[in-house]
Amino acid sequence: MDNKKLAEILFPHILKAPDYYEKLYPARVLPEGARVTRFAPSPTGFLHFGNLFTCLVSYKTAKTTDGVFYVRVEDTDRKRKVEGAIEVMLKGLSVYGIVPDEGVFSETEQFGAYGPYYQSERKIIYQTYAKSLVEQGLAYPCFMTAEELDEIRAQQENESVKGIWGKWARHRDLSLPEIEEKLNAGTPWTLRLKSPGTLEGKCFFDDMIKGKIEMPENVQDVVILKSDGIPTYHFAHAIDDHLMRTTHVVRGDEWISSTPIHLQLFKLLGFKPPKYAHVAPIMKEENGGKRKLSKRKDPEAAVTYYAEEGFPSESVNEYMLTLANSNFEDWRRMNKDEELDKFPFNLKKMSVSGALFDMVKLTDVSKNVISKMPAGKVFELSYEWAKEYNPNLAALYEKDTDRATAILNIDRENKKPRKDIAKWSDIPDYISYMYDETFAPCYELTGNATPALAVKVLELYKDIVNLDDTKDEWFERIKGMCEAVGCTPNVKEYKQNPEAFDGHVGDVSTVIRVALTGRTNTPDLYEITRLLGRETVEKRLTDALSYYKEEK
Numbered sequence: 001m002d003n004k005k006l007a008e009i010l011f012p013h014i015l016k017a018p019d020y021y022e023k024l025y026p027a028r029v030l031p032e033g034a035r036v037t038r039f040a041p042s043p044t045g046f047l048h049f050g051n052l053f054t055c056l057v058s059y060k061t062a063k064t065t066d067g068v069f070y071v072r073v074e075d076t077d078r079k080r081k082v083e084g085a086i087e088v089m090l091k092g093l094s095v096y097g098i099v100p101d102e103g104v105f106s107e108t109e110q111f112g113a114y115g116p117y118y119q120s121e122r123k124i125i126y127q128t129y130a131k132s133l134v135e136q137g138l139a140y141p142c143f144m145t146a147e148e149l150d151e152i153r154a155q156q157e158n159e160s161v162k163g164i165w166g167k168w169a170r171h172r173d174l175s176l177p178e179i180e181e182k183l184n185a186g187t188p189w190t191l192r193l194k195s196p197g198t199l200e201g202k203c204f205f206d207d208m209i210k211g212k213i214e215m216p217e218n219v220q221d222v223v224i225l226k227s228d229g230i231p232t233y234h235f236a237h238a239i240d241d242h243l244m245r246t247t248h249v250v251r252g253d254e255w256i257s258s259t260p261i262h263l264q265l266f267k268l269l270g271f272k273p274p275k276y277a278h279v280a281p282i283m284k285e286e287n288g289g290k291r292k293l294s295k296r297k298d299p300e301a302a303v304t305y306y307a308e309e310g311f312p313s314e315s316v317n318e319y320m321l322t323l324a325n326s327n328f329e330d331w332r333r334m335n336k337d338e339e340l341d342k343f344p345f346n347l348k349k350m351s352v353s354g355a356l357f358d359m360v361k362l363t364d365v366s367k368n369v370i371s372k373m374p375a376g377k378v379f380e381l382s383y384e385w386a387k388e389y390n391p392n393l394a395a396l397y398e399k400d401t402d403r404a405t406a407i408l409n410i411d412r413e414n415k416k417p418r419k420d421i422a423k424w425s426d427i428p429d430y431i432s433y434m435y436d437e438t439f440a441p442c443y444e445l446t447g448n449a450t451p452a453l454a455v456k457v458l459e460l461y462k463d464i465v466n467l468d469d470t471k472d473e474w475f476e477r478i479k480g481m482c483e484a485v486g487c488t489p490n491v492k493e494y495k496q497n498p499e500a501f502d503g504h505v506g507d508v509s510t511v512i513r514v515a516l517t518g519r520t521n522t523p524d525l526y527e528i529t530r531l532l533g534r535e536t537v538e539k540r541l542t543d544a545l546s547y548y549k550e551e552k
Ligand code: GLU
Pocket: 039, 040, 041, 042, 074, 237, 250, 251, 252
């Protein structure tokens, strides 16, 4: 067979040889050990939390080695293409601080010396390499119809090795005249790899996450160009990651099973293979078992969920690192206030079988992150969120932004800040009693506080409350009331002799707290009282008093 002639017949429009592209995209000049990684989304418009996670792992792999991280859009499947999808995905990434060094930056912008970074713009490159494979007798046109392929699939149901190989590779050895005849008849064709693999052959590779892997080598004559001349994932992956000089391919572990195909392609194309890091999917616990985090079943599978709920990106990033590296939490304990970027991320510390998504953990991590933010930042971020997702909260804030910030500052910016807020959508409830519009009285009492005690406390307190008190004066004032209402200012004393009193200073405070906020547990009551303002304080104390008077 004259392979050169066949290549010319199949690809008459391809005038360049691979060498041209090898020179056009030379090896990158980077510091020793620098890793080149990428994120290669298909433009479906949906960013799964697992994609974001894999992308973060890829990004960190490059960044911790002073390498390069780029975005390539895998848009060869036109049926799956969704308008505006790239914008949505890139925005999703940038929220989490993932900004590429090169590649696709927006629907219309790409930047970098290794482009184009849209696969749909690289058709000629793929075909150049395809032509070269044909010239070398390593690829051939296959004219089998979809029906024929379906038939083969059905016949292979009980075969252990499926696909087009051996006797099923019916067009592998067609002669040039046979091929020409089909081409002249206009028969559609795909280009298949002429796999040199054998059933006994093995494929070995050392995965950066999964460790040493041994699999049967590929024997299938896989399709490398579809009938429209567009490459399959396998072929595009080999060409692109080679020409873009990717050193580490970080991708989902659903690709492990095709890695023998990829390594064979790299070899036949004469490329040095990249290192692979196959990331296990994020799992979820269900009925005592584990399953993959599912787009269909779990709202938190969508990256948009976190923005809608108002989890700050810092929290999600921090949480993703707890999922990514088993030693992250120890590092965090030792480096409480260190920036996340300082964490020495390591691929070798990734979970092999899939980290478990845990909402309670995310909530805890986020409470911690938010508790460390200054009030100004909490205000800014939550205001931004509110403008988009909760106009009522935005409107409350806008009444007096300084007061809103002061409210958010209660029990914050100190050594032991409270950890009440996990996400911005917690704020409306958290601060509801600070605004008359949202205050919902609830006069239920706890501890020794009874309606009878409440009447005594409120009757006294409403006359002596003073919003100009210092914190000490305020507390002294409350303690000072205790005796008159049959309580002791000293909790210890109460515990030693409970029969002697109706309650202690804590119970007196509870009455005031419940009257002012409708809750038994709040941040610093002194600050709350001051920020409520004289008028509101007086009104709420009076309202509570009349309620308890009736109750008594
Ligand atoms: N476009 C592929 C996907 O979305 C990318 C896989 C890879 O990273 O190589 O699954």
